[in-house]
Amino acid sequence: MNIDINFLGVLIGAIMASSVPLILAASGELITERSGVLNLGVEGMMIIGAISGFALMIITDNLFLAIIGSMLSGLLLSFIFGFLTQSLLTNHVATGLALTIFGIGLSAMIGKDFVGIPGKEFPLLFVNLKEAIPLFGPIFFGHSIVFYFAFLLPFGTNYFLKKTKIGLIVRAVGDSPVSAANQGINVLLVRYCCILYGGAMCGLGGAYLSLIYTPQWIENMTAGRGWIALALVVFATWSPLKVLVGAIIFGGITILQLHMQAMGIRIPVQFLSALPYIMTIVVLVIISRDSRKIKLNTPTSLGQIFYKEK
Amino acid sequence: MIKIERRDETSNIIYFLTPVLAIFLTLITGAIIFYLLGFKPLEALKFFFITPISDLYGLSELLVKATPLCLIAIGLSFCFKSNNWNIGAEGQLTFGGIVGGGVALLFYNHQGFYVLPLIILAGAIGGMVFAMIPAILKIYFNTNEILVSLMLVYVSKLLLDYLVVGPWSNPEGFNFPETRQFSDSARLPILFEGLRIHTGIFIALISVFLAWVVLFKTYLGFQIKVSGLSLKTAKYAGFKGKTMILLVFMVSGACAGLAGVGEITGPIGQLHRMISPEYGFTAIIVAFLGRLNPIGIVFASLIVALTYLGAETAQIFLQVPKYTGQVFQGMILFFLLASDFLLFFRIKFLGFKKYEY
Numbered sequence: 170m171n172i173d174i175n176f177l178g179v180l181i182g183a184i185m186a187s188s189v190p191l192i193l194a195a196s197g198e199l200i201t202e203r204s205g206v207l208n209l210g211v212e213g214m215m216i217i218g219a220i221s222g223f224a225l226m227i228i229t230d231n232l233f234l235a236i237i238g239s240m241l242s243g244l245l246l247s248f249i250f251g252f253l254t255q256s257l258l259t260n261h262v263a264t265g266l267a268l269t270i271f272g273i274g275l276s277a278m279i280g281k282d283f284v285g286i287p288g289k290e291f292p293l294l295f296v297n298l299k300e301a302i303p304l305f306g307p308i309f310f311g312h313s314i315v316f317y318f319a320f321l322l323p324f325g326t327n328y329f330l331k332k333t334k335i336g337l338i339v340r341a342v343g344d345s346p347v348s349a350a351n352q353g354i355n356v357l358l359v360r361y362c363c364i365l366y367g368g369a370m371c372g373l374g375g376a377y378l379s380l381i382y383t384p385q386w387i388e389n390m391t392a393g394r395g396w397i398a399l400a401l402v403v404f405a406t407w408s409p410l411k412v413l414v415g416a417i418i419f420g421g422i423t424i425l426q427l428h429m430q431a432m433g434i435r436i437p438v439q440f441l442s443a444l445p446y447i448m449t450i451v452v453l454v455i456i457s458r459d460s461r462k463i464k465l466n467t468p469t470s471l472g473q474i475f476y477k478e479k
Numbered sequence: 480m481i482k483i484e485r486r487d488e489t490s491n492i493i494y495f496l497t498p499v500l501a502i503f504l505t506l507i508t509g510a511i512i513f514y515l516l517g518f519k520p521l522e523a524l525k526f527f528f529i530t531p532i533s534d535l536y537g538l539s540e541l542l543v544k545a546t547p548l549c550l551i552a553i554g555l556s557f558c559f560k561s562n563n564w565n566i567g568a569e570g571q572l573t574f575g576g577i578v579g580g581g582v583a584l585l586f587y588n589h590q591g592f593y594v595l596p597l598i599i600l601a602g603a604i605g606g607m608v609f610a611m612i613p614a615i616l617k618i619y620f621n622t623n624e625i626l627v628s629l630m631l632v633y634v635s636k637l638l639l640d641y642l643v644v645g646p647w648s649n650p651e652g653f654n655f656p657e658t659r660q661f662s663d664s665a666r667l668p669i670l671f672e673g674l675r676i677h678t679g680i681f682i683a684l685i686s687v688f689l690a691w692v693v694l695f696k697t698y699l700g701f702q703i704k705v706s707g708l709s710l711k712t713a714k715y716a717g718f719k720g721k722t723m724i725l726l727v728f729m730v731s732g733a734c735a736g737l738a739g740v741g742e743i744t745g746p747i748g749q750l751h752r753m754i755s756p757e758y759g760f761t762a763i764i765v766a767f768l769g770r771l772n773p774i775g776i777v778f779a780s781l782i783v784a785l786t787y788l789g790a791e792t793a794q795i796f797l798q799v800p801k802y803t804g805q806v807f808q809g810m811i812l813f814f815l816l817a818s819d820f821l822l823f824f825r826i827k828f829l830g831f832k833k834y835e836y
Contacts, residue, residue: 207625209566213809249813258824259816262564262625263767266760267816271809277802278516388800396629403626439641446630450616457622472625476485 178307180428186312186382188420189319190215190374190391194398195405195412196322197370202402203330204363205343207472209265210250211371212395213272214243218372219379220276223386224283232291236315236376243372244365246272251364254474255357261472269395277388288384313381315373322370326409339363343468346475356475371395400449406456406466419445484825495775497822498768501814502782508810518797526796527789527807537788539674543746544787547572547738547755549683549780551762553690554734556771557727560694561703562710565728567613567628568735569759571606573635575736576743577642578605580750583665583743584647584658594664599682599740606736607729609635614728618721624728632759643750657751667745679741686734691773703727735759756787764812783808 194211201208222239226232250268253259291313299311330336341349342359350356374394379386397419405411422445426438456466509527510520531537551568558565579602586594613627640656649659667677694700706713706723713720742754765783769776790804 209625253813253816257817257820259819262566263763263812264816266566266763267809267812269809270760270764270805271813274802274805274807274809275512277800278512278806281516281798281800388802393633396633400626400630403623437641437645439637439644443634443637446633450622450627450630453622453626454616454620457616458620460621 174304175307178304180424182307182309182312184417184421184424185308185320186316186420187423188416189316190377190382190394191398191401191416191419192319192322192413193315193374193377194371194395195401195416196319196326196409197367197374198398199326199402199405199407199409199412200330200339200370201363201367202471203343203407203468204339204360205346205468205470205473205475206254206360206364207261207265208247208250208254208268208364208367209262209399210246210268210272210395211367211398212391212393213269214246214368214371215272215375215378215391215395215398216276216389217246217272218243218375219390220280220283220375220386221372222376223288223379224279226289226380227283227286230289232289232380235380236373239372239376239380240369241372243368243370243375245368247364247368247371250368251361255360255364258474258476260474273389280386280388283386284388286385288380288386291381291384313377315377315381319377320413323409323413326412330409340468343470346470360475371398374398397445400446404445404449404452406452407468408466418448486823486825493822495770495772497818498770498775498779498815500818501768501811504814504818505807505810508814509807512806516799518799523793523797523799526793527803528785530796531785531788531792536674539671539676540788541781541784542676542680545780545784546680546683546745547742547758548762548765548783549776550686550738550741551735551759552765552769552776552780553683553686553773554731555762555766556690556694556769556773556776557703557730559707559766560771561706561723561727563614563617563724563727564625565610565613565628565731566625566763567610567630567632567759568731568762569755569757570628570632570635571609571732571735572739572742572755572759573632573639574609574739575602575606575732576739576750576754577635577639578602579736579740580658580661580743581647583661584750586665587659587662590662590664592664594662595667595744598665598744599737602740603733603736606739607733610728610732610735611725614725618724639750639754640752643752647750649749658749660749661744665744666748667741675746677741677745679745682737682741686737687773687777694773699726735762738762761787761808764808768811768815783811786811 194215198208198211218239221242222235225238226235246268250264253264254261293311293313295310299306330340338354338359342354342356346356375391378390401412401415401419404415422441426441429436429438506524510524513523514520532541551572555565555568579598582598582601609631612631613624616622616627617624643658644656647658649657667679669675669677694703702718702723705716706718706720738758739754743750747754761783765776765779768783769779786804786807790801793799793803794801
């Protein structure tokens with residue numbers, strides 16, 4: 170088959186663009202989970218970010234405000250989760266699930282008047298380079314600022330967790346909140362910060378969808394990406410750089426199935442779409458089977474309620 | 480300063496009253512949200528919670544929607560009571576629907592009394608087998624059942640999608656993503672002419688009764704309860720932990736499978752993409768709201784079913800999106816979980832002095 174080199178570049182660029190919301194949400198959730206908190210509300214925070222960003226863009230006509238607003242709205246929603254799970258000691262799984270259900274409903278209510286309004290063009294960077302360089306041009310250039318931020322984020326997250334003192338504290342809180350508390354670390358504060366950061370990143374991931382990727386508001390437009398992001402964190406065994414790889418695989422499958430249909434390749438698209446989920450289960454089995462390996466990779470206190478008798 | 484203390488014991492009456500408090504707080508917050516969005520709050524609440532059930536048809540619809548919710552939540556209560564976090568009931572429902580639907584399609588031009596029981600049995604087994612995947616992986620590989628059961632939801636939904644678009648799609652269906660209509664023998668009989676309420680409600684009620692017997696009157700129920708309260712105690716008492724994990728997942732999966740098969744042989748009558756409006760996820764709220772108690776779950780399923788109906792009515796009269804029901808479902812669970820805090824902890828006000836730990 171004769172593959173046009175420019176088409177290949179465009180294809181890879183499209184795959185990377187479709188993985189951006191996954192990278193953002195998964196990187197945020199990764200920090201949350203590293204501090205020992207399992208927030209299943211990713212989908213809800215993303216969709217609230219998507220509608221807030223879009224609504225603010227329409228109302229204020231200011232893309233910067235829209236982006237900031239989407240992050241704030243994700244953060245606000247994650248605060249509900251944080252308050253319930255950390256201060257009121259509720260079950261992480263049930264609370265996160267409620268957050269997703271609530272978020273999808275609330276976004277539809279807020280977005281009622283924004284359905285069908287066309288979005289605005291988001292400024293893209295290095296557009297002239299995109300045309301000038303074959304193959305690499307469409308891959309690396311002509312994207313939005315959020316795109317570049319997303320691809321730098323896993324490296325930043327990795328540095329933060331491995332090389333900084335605060336990163337060490339986050340990991341300590343996730344692995345053993347009791348020992349961390351005995352060391353004088355304010356476990357609640359650390360976990361609150363990690364939850365809020367996760368919420369903000371999920372909100373940004375949602376805004377990428379409604380402002381840049383498909384600039385409009387559609388009910389339930391995140392379409393399960395939040396759940397994929399959750400799977401991605403596990404798939405990456407809580408390692409930020411592997412999130413990047415995983416997101417490109419997950420995003421690649423989304424784009425490839427569109428093109429495969431067009432090219433008439435006869436593998437049912439549903440099997441391709443199911444592949445990432447099945448792979449996540451396989452990865453889970455591989456890392457969980459060895460109890461030493463799981464201890465090395467998983468935040469030990471993930472999803473457990475931390476309560477300090479005073 | 481405020482000090483938080485764990486309560487030594489919790490009053491049983493308050494334990495079952497807090498869900499009522501949660502519903503009350505949800506209504507108030509719902510009214511505020513409606514007001515902020517520019518609706519008359521009382522009128523909106525009326526359209527949401529009273530109009531849908533003010534006639535016979537509405538009441539029948541309420542029971543149609545409460546039936547799968549109740550069935551799934553009953554199954555989930557076994558899992559949650561023993562600290563097994565099966566959140567993939569939606570997938571087990573879908574897979575039960577696929578297996579049951581497959582049998583129904585096999586018999587699409589047969590009539591006979593044996594068809595329906597076969598389909599129902601197939602659906603229950605389908606759901607059960609699908610739920611055994613996270614259980615077995617948890618037992619032998621120590622995997623996290625939350626994530627595995629969740630991933631399998633998408634796998635089963637995609638499988639259903641593949642089947643109704645591809646090999647099982649109706650040959651005379653002009654390429655619509657749906658199967659043939661099932662034969663009359665494959666349908667759950669409706670109870671009253673002109674209403675959609677069907678005999679599936681008896682399956683739900685029987686399962687409520689059986690769950691009550693098992694949970695409160697048998698040694699097995701006692702084991703489930705103890706494992707939920709303290710895994711260490713259960714181990715010390717010599718309960719077979721692994722068998723129990725498998726068992727509660729099987730019960731839960733079978734119930735979800737029954738709910739799936741009840742939907743396709745009841746109100747739907749064929750397989751298509753949307754055999755469940757996320758009943759499997761919503762049932763988790765039902766299970767919590769019902770306090771994992773079979774009788775409580777019956778009431779909770781009616782209340783949560785009302786949020787589905789209310790959203791449909793409000794969509795027509797107030798032009799709010801159908802997802803509005805989820806706002807109420809989410810809030811009920813938020814408030815319920817929050818009020819639990821007061822159940823298990825006591826807040827002591829110690830004045831504003833510094834005190835020593």
